[in-house]
Amino acid sequence: MDRIQEKLMILADAAKYDVSCSSSGSKRKNKGGIGDASASGICHTYTEDGRCVSLLKILLTNHCIYDCAFCVSRKSNDVKRAAFTVEEVVEITMNFYRRNYIEGLFLSSGIFKNADFTMERLMRIVKKLRTEERFHGYIHLKTIPGASEELIKEAGLYVDRMSINLELPTEAGLKLVAPEKDHESVRKPLAFVQNHIKELQSESALIKHKPLFVPAGQSTQMVIGATPESDYQIMSVADEFYKNYQLKRVYYSGYIPINSDNVLLPQVGTQPPLIRENRLYQTDWLLRFYDFKLDEILNPQFQNLDMDIDPKLGWALRNPQFFPIDINTADYKQIIRIPGIGRQSAMKIIKARKFGKLREYQLKKIGISYNRAKFFMICADSPFTLGEMSMMNVKQSILQFGNSKYKNTIPENQLSLF
Template identity: 80%
Template sequence: MNVLERIEEKLMILADAAKYDVSCSSSGSKRKNTGGIGDASSSGICHTYTEDGRCVSLLKILLTNHCIYDCAFCVSRKSNDVKRAAFTVEEVVDLTMNFYRRNYIEGLFLSSGIFKNADFTMERLLRIVKKLRLEERYNGYIHLKTIPGASEELIQEAGLYVDRMSINLEMPTEAGLKLVAPEKDHDSVRKPLQFVNTKIQTFQNEKKLIKHTPTFVPAGQSTQMVIGATPENDWEIMSVADEFYKKYQLKRVYYSGYIPINNDNTALPQIGSRPPLIRENRLYQTDWLLRFYNFSLNEILNPAFTQLDLDIDPKLGWALRNLHLFPVDINTADYQTIIRVPGIGRGSAMKIVSARKYGSLREYQLKKMGIAYNRAKHFITCADTVAPLGFKYAPQLKNIILQTGNSKYKQEIAENQLKLF
């Protein structure tokens, strides 16, 4: 086997091993081109869309799939009988530059199994990103997975060369993690997240005083949780996510539906070959409500309501449990109230608030604004509403909504799933 064939084999093995990590976060970076190659300020995420609508991609690979840990849910666990491979530092740099020059990619997503120890692995990841930035003058997007347990000195230096860093929480709770990965703990994730968050704030404050302060992880941090491998309920999962957003100012928390890859381990559920995608989607929708719709977690999930309804989205579920707040007068309610109406998103709410300055809004005008009117009509009144539809028993109203808009509703769910990933 010649050198090129060997590189191709490594790429096939290590790109396939990397596919289980869904946290290919969008850029958000401000790293401009300063005479080198590439520009991270407009890059996006792997096989998805940026805010300006472009579909872009990253080279998504592991440095190696060798690992000293034996996590039951991981395909790269040391006891798994899979083909192993490892790139050299130079091979990753050459692949990235060659793929970028050919316009195959817009950036690099680099993770790794842990071989020897955390610092040994992190030091090689650091060498890759330094070589790209300093020797190849590469200014494109780099997302680096932090190695749990690596020294703060290595993490801090890496943060000067990458756009985004992330570290996987793996399981939502410590108890769940101990069931499937007894060698790991959440403290090894929390510490680097806190360290990087503190450093980001420090560098941002220094930038206000010293113009030429270097950028440090300009696109922030993210993390990922595996959903369905351990018995946590939705409230426990979202409580952890909510805490991490507030405590570490994360850009994203990713929820990865458990894919059975170890049928020999009795601690893992045997759920067939398909991950729990509907539940995964509901968690993403809840996450969206917390971050962009000003919902508090206790409004959507709490100790008395621990599981999301898989039949309907969480905003509709909240509305059905709070029918006393409806109907909302679309011509007088403020923006924050309108975005809580099922079927009305932030963009539509802004159109409503803007348009009603020129006169009272009627049904036909709302339909033209692109809201999901078959859902929203049960929770609103407008200028030509004769009799409000809102005051019904929640189970009855749920059935009406599902029956009258079932096909369209399913289509919207499918479209939302595509947008999320």
């Protein structure tokens, strides 16, 4: 038991660098076994309907045949190594679930021997959990680049979500710090899984009980800041992957300096670039849920996001010709482009204005960020319009309000983050 605990400490710690563990989208139901991925029930994540659940997040092994400069498990790194057996992972997962510690499993791995050798063991774990232990909780499995399609296809029958790390945003960046890897080994399994999902969907009209295959879809992860790609290059890759492979999520992981001796990697102190990571997630959100096109936010002439302000505000300041927007007559797509107004607030505005023209105090009650939105909209009693102030003054006014708002709760040395 002491050896199992030691393995768990090593392999759970090594798994913390993988951030792509969202559990949204699963519809797997319990039919007489243990666990349920579609209802509420040691990694915290959020489901599609907003519930927070706990996942056991571990590696099968941190042994690896590759020597990626940015990875803590690279073969040249002097760290403690460990590997679980198939039976040990199954036993730990079931014991943790029975003690109500977890709701599911996030399983990844380093690569020992070769891709198929590792993938075969991952597949055996999820198969054993489903067929022998009758575990119906959530399972997220990391696919091994280069693994055979047969193993990926069989594993897909037992998991809820699959993901495979793109590692670096561009092929050139990947070759710089991980010359043994390439993007094709990531694109190929993503395309295979997506095509098989489509095939099963097309057969659903003919087959009454079609098998579940990766019901929560696929995701990928990129390390940001280890190589010199611009925000435009990063988001161009993400936009392409969303369109071509219908991914559920692309995750942006700020580079953590774990290999300070490598001259190819940037020396960024001890903290990853969290502000840039946050701005990329905000841009991602605008593309997926706010009907923005990538070239509106980033393009060859504007390749990097402003770290001082969020990308929607940045777009608005660069495009004053679209403002001010009349909150009492504009449609939903226009309203959600106003900085400070989200999708839920936009729907509330549309419903509320059926009963009369909206004024400032009503908009504040709805919950919009009025001190930001007021520069870009007009309501029944608006005091001024955007044309009365320069873009620079608008930006400074918003930044000053943000600083004063957080001044009493945030240390002085962190105010620049807002």
